[in-house]
Amino acid sequence: MVNTAATTADGLELFSRPAVRSLLEEVRESVRVSDAGAFELVSADALRADGIDRLAHDAALSDNEDRRDTARWLILQAGRAVGIxxxxxxxxxxxxxxxxxxxxxxxxxxxxxxxxxxxxxxxxxxxxxxxxxxxxxxxxxxxxxxxxxxxxxxxxxxxxxxxxxxxxxxxxxxxxxxxxxxxxxxxxxxxxxxxxxxxxxxxxxxxxxxxxxxxxxxxxxxxxxxxxxxxxxxxxxxxxxxxxxxxxxxxxxxxxxxxxxxxxxxxxxxxxxxxxxxxxxxxxxxxxxxxxxxxxxxxxxxxxxxxxxxxxxxxxxxxxxxxxxxxxxxxxxxxxxxxxxxxxxxxxxxxxxxxxxxxxxxxxxxxxxxxxxxxxxxxxxxPSELRELMYEHCRQNFQDERKPSDTEEQFIYKARKKALGHFKRDLWHxxxxxxxxxxxxxxxxxxxxxxxxxxxxxxxxxxxxVPLPEVPRATPADLRMKAAADDWDLSD
Missing domain, CATH: 3.20.20.70 (Aldolase class I)
Structure with a gap:
């Protein structure tokens, strides 16, 4: 079975880690988390003005797992607080x-x-x-x-x-x-x-x-x-x-x-x-x-x-x-x-x-x-410079998808979706x-x-x-999948 929830102690400990404390300090005018792990929306206006941009960026791009998952958890909690x-x-x-x-x-x-x-x-x-x-x-x-x-x-x-x-x-x-x-x-x-x-x-x-x-x-x-x-x-x-x-x-x-x-x-x-x-x-x-x-x-x-x-x-x-x-x-x-x-x-x-x-x-x-x-x-x-970099990435990496009859335009049009993940950070910045x-x-x-x-x-x-459902997420650790899906099937 998949274990998707951390223990309470493990979950709360995450909030004390340096990377997470740094994130919470950066968004303190928008949201905060108590010592007991309770979420509080400090200011919806501050959240929309600046805090949510910081959280979204880290939710997508942070290389630190703790900071990334905390950003995602804070977004989910903030969404519930404002009605999403x-x-x-x-x-x-x-x-x-x-x-x-x-x-x-x-x-x-x-x-x-x-x-x-x-x-x-x-x-x-x-x-x-x-x-x-x-x-x-x-x-x-x-x-x-x-x-x-x-x-x-x-x-x-x-x-x-x-x-x-x-x-x-x-x-x-x-x-x-x-x-x-x-x-x-x-x-x-x-x-x-x-x-x-x-x-x-x-x-x-x-x-x-x-x-x-x-x-x-x-x-x-x-x-x-x-x-x-x-x-x-x-x-x-x-x-x-x-x-x-x-x-x-x-x-x-x-x-x-x-x-x-x-x-x-x-x-x-x-x-x-x-x-x-x-x-x-x-x-x-x-x-x-x-x-x-x-x-x-x-x-x-x-x-x-x-x-x-x-x-x-x-x-x-x-x-x-x-x-x-x-x-x-x-x-x-x-x-x-x-x-x-x-x-x-x-x-x-x-x-x-x-x-x-x-x-x-x-x-x-x-x-x-x-x-x-x-x-x-x-x-x-x-910008033309970034677009050309993405097209060149396609030429260098996806030539096996080019049909013999394809023109350059046809090949690029069909292949360029494959460049989006590689350039995700460039697009954000x-x-x-x-x-x-x-x-x-x-x-x-x-x-x-x-x-x-x-x-x-x-x-x-x-x-x-469709009333908003209640799906509890006690801590950021609860967002983590610890394993692939189990082997349940209809013969169980």
């Missing part, structure tokens, strides 16, 4: 499945780089437009190449929300917690263990929304749709049970499934029903094995014509996409009427034409995932005028998207359906 906490969107989505909520599409924003600045732009726009139906997410693959482990990700984005005065349930999502088909074929147990490990780490950090993606294992060479989807829905049910076993008390994690890998053929009603009927059966079997009902998914990802990052043309521009909105309308309707889900989820959408986004709420798409265009905006507004220029451009895009997706004035809705 990691939460699950499950109950809001269930209400949508019952028809109580309609008319908007929840944006799920992949924050890959310059996360504090990107988060500030995001929550500034959300605060001004009163947006509460909003998800921040990061995929299993992105965690690696952006160098952002889940605990860092939650802390930095909460810090950004604090900085901008936004409050409410903070929906942080593990996007594409995906089974790699090649690795699964070579060693199924090891690949499932890797997915369970990242699920467990995400839950520990505050990822109370998780998209389980086993759609990579759909076998279109099998005869019937049920056979094609069998491994997909069976493993989805197993991983659902795994999430339920380890989710915090009082939290029902929002779980998503997927019926077709993004970039493949468009999904059909028959595929949706084959997956969902199989999933319902498999989940009933899982429930029988564990001896209690296991809550299921809240949404379903489908394919309607997009690809992740868009299709890159030889000059580096993005090809227009003919997205099938009627597929989204039909599959969203079926998922609500027949299975009680919030609706269909659209992936790979950030590079669509600006005129397309207003169609998503019109066809009652539940959720839309947006990533690459924010990365594009970042690169477009970087840009001059303030450069950071403000990036924030302004991102803010404009977030305002546009929020309006197009009709999520203005959803703050009250989010708070109505």
């Amino acid at each position: 906490a990691p939460a699950s969107i499950h109950e809001l989505y269930m209400a949508r499945g019952r028809g109580e909520i309609t008319g908007f599409t929840v944006p799920a924003i992949n924050v890959r780089a310059a996360s504090f600045d990107t988060g500030r732009s995001l929550f500034r726009a959300a605060n001004e437009l009163k947006v509460g139906a909003l998800i921040c997410e990061i995929a299993r693959s992105e965690i690696g190449y952006t160098d952002q482990r889940p605990m860092e990700y939650v802390a930095v984005l909460m810090a950004a929300a604090i900085k901008e005065g936004w409050t409410g349930p903070l929906f942080v999502q593990g996007d594409h917690f995906q089974v790699n088909a090649k690795k699964y074929k070579a060693d199924p147990d090891a690949e499932l263990r890797a997915v369970k490990d990242i699920i467990r780490e995400g839950l520990h950090a505050g990822f109370y929304n998780i998209d389980i993606d086993t759609s990579t294992l759909v076998d279109l060479d099998r005869g019937s749709l049920d056979e094609q989807q069998h491994l997909n829905y069976t493993l989805s049910a197993e991983l659902t049970a795994y999430v339920r076993k380890y989710e915090p008390a009082g939290v029902t994690v929002s779980i998503g499934g997927e019926i077709g890998e993004v970039g493949t053929e468009n999904s059909t009603p028959e595929e949706l029903r084959a997956y969902m009927d199989g999933y319902v059966r498999a989940l009933a079997e899982v429930s029988a094995k564990v001896g209690k009902p296991v809550a299921g998914q809240s949404k379903i990802s489908v394919q309607s014509g997009t690809t992740h990052g868009g299709t890159v043309l030889p000059d580096g521009s993005i090809a227009d996409v003919a997205i099938d909105f009627e597929t989204l309308r039909t599959l969203s309707d079926i998922s609500r009427r027949e299975y009680g889900l919030a609706g269909a989820v659209q992936h790979g959408a950030s590079t669509l034409p600006q005129s397309a986004f207003g169609n998503f709420p019109a066809v009652e798409t539940a959720e839309i995932h947006l990533a690459t265009n924010f990365q594009n905006i970042l690169y477009d507004h970087l 840009l001059p303030e005028e450069d950071r403000e220029r990036i924030r302004a451009a991102l803010y404009d895009q977030f305002v546009f998207l929020f309006r197009q997706l009709a999520v203005e004035n959803t703050m009250d809705i989010a708070q109505k359906y």
Whole structure:
């Protein structure tokens, strides 16, 4: 089993260490910790003016583990004090499945780089437009190449929300917690263990929304749709049970499934029903094995014509996409009427034409995932010297990803996401005028998207359906994962 909590004595001892005492002294006008380990918010104004910047920086970049984890703990405590906490969107989505909520599409924003600045732009726009139906997410693959482990990700984005005065349930999502088909074929147990490990780490950090993606294992060479989807829905049910076993008390994690890998053929009603009927059966079997009902998914990802990052043309521009909105309308309707889900989820959408986004709420798409265009905006507004350093890093380190037919522009466009983690510190330490220029451009895009997706004035809705959960974190030591996920499975 994982031991995630230190003893009281060990936890309190951490506050006496020099690096931690130094941090507490630096933010003493904002927050303090008593000798007994109790957190106190001294001044919300001082916190937003300066203290949260210091804490966010150390939460992401400090080389001292004690200082880093204390900064993260202080951010979580401060967030709770001002009305922010990691939460699950499950109950809001269930209400949508019952028809109580309609008319908007929840944006799920992949924050890959310059996360504090990107988060500030995001929550500034959300605060001004009163947006509460909003998800921040990061995929299993992105965690690696952006160098952002889940605990860092939650802390930095909460810090950004604090900085901008936004409050409410903070929906942080593990996007594409995906089974790699090649690795699964070579060693199924090891690949499932890797997915369970990242699920467990995400839950520990505050990822109370998780998209389980086993759609990579759909076998279109099998005869019937049920056979094609069998491994997909069976493993989805197993991983659902795994999430339920380890989710915090009082939290029902929002779980998503997927019926077709993004970039493949468009999904059909028959595929949706084959997956969902199989999933319902498999989940009933899982429930029988564990001896209690296991809550299921809240949404379903489908394919309607997009690809992740868009299709890159030889000059580096993005090809227009003919997205099938009627597929989204039909599959969203079926998922609500027949299975009680919030609706269909659209992936790979950030590079669509600006005129397309207003169609998503019109066809009652539940959720839309947006990533690459924010990365594009970042690169477009970087100082040219840093941008060229990052491109050269790609040329030196990722040539094996260049296809023989790729132009230089195509290669750079597809590879440059891999430079983000290596240059995380450089992006954070840009001059303030450069950071403000990036924030302004991102803010404009977030305002546009929020309006197009009709999520203005959803703050009250989010708070109505999702009260802030209580997940105790007694000391910074409680944030540390001491081991990988245990070996619990359905045979226990």
